[in-house]
Amino acid sequence: MIEILMVDDDEGDTFMTQEALEEAEFVNNFHVVRDGLEALDFMEKKGDFSDAPSPDLILLDINMPRMNGHEVLAWVRGHSVYKSTPVIMLTTSSSEQDILKCYENYANCYVTKPADLNEFNNVVKIIDKFWTGIVKLPRNSRS
């Protein structure tokens, strides 16, 4: 069972992602947090997240309140346990500067969210097919 953590403040996007993953081919547990600070609490199992699993895969938005995706990515890549955890940037931004900055900070890949509902659903299924279907994920970050 793959533990997926989605870090995104947009409730519509997290709802659509969850719906698409429920219909997807591969079984996974899906968790949502609303900003970077909540993501850190989830990964460090603090407060309400004391029983949270260590994520195997992180879906990370960029533009969020309190702590944005670039800051979360830098934190993850500097963390002794989560350094190796794959991070998929999933964002509305298609700015070349954001794309380059994420790859320079070792995001595993960068995907833009389509505005169209059907296309969004399709993109989530493609992400799922690649990351949970054919990729070997690192074991060391699992709980």
Added chain:
Amino acid sequence: MIHVLLIEDDEGDAFLLKEAMDKTQFKNTLHHCCDGIEAQDFLQDDESSRPDFILLDLNMPRMDGHETLKWIKANDDLKDIPVGILTTSSAEEDIRQAYKNYASYYITKPTTFEDLQAVINVIDEFWLRTVKLPRRS
């Protein structure tokens, strides 16, 4: 047009990968280097040889995939290029080390051409048609 660099010492595997890439929907060019040393020479040659995406084997003579990956990810001009590992090894230590050194993903090579084609089709659908690759101005 996406430029792919394949770093692979096994001529048979390189041939099959080229065949499989040719059969995908997306237009791409594929350059092949036989090991890490040849890849270093190619990547340092000039700006026009910069690939959009790298497929890297692990077990190679002279300079293996782990060393090649470390070298690419420590180079400020190259570190943003996504590097996918495609290898026969399914050792947990290889997987752990590859992600620790910032591999974009790790896939074990299937043993039949049919299965290899299926894997390449998924890589094509995700990396060449869904993902935004970095573009240096």
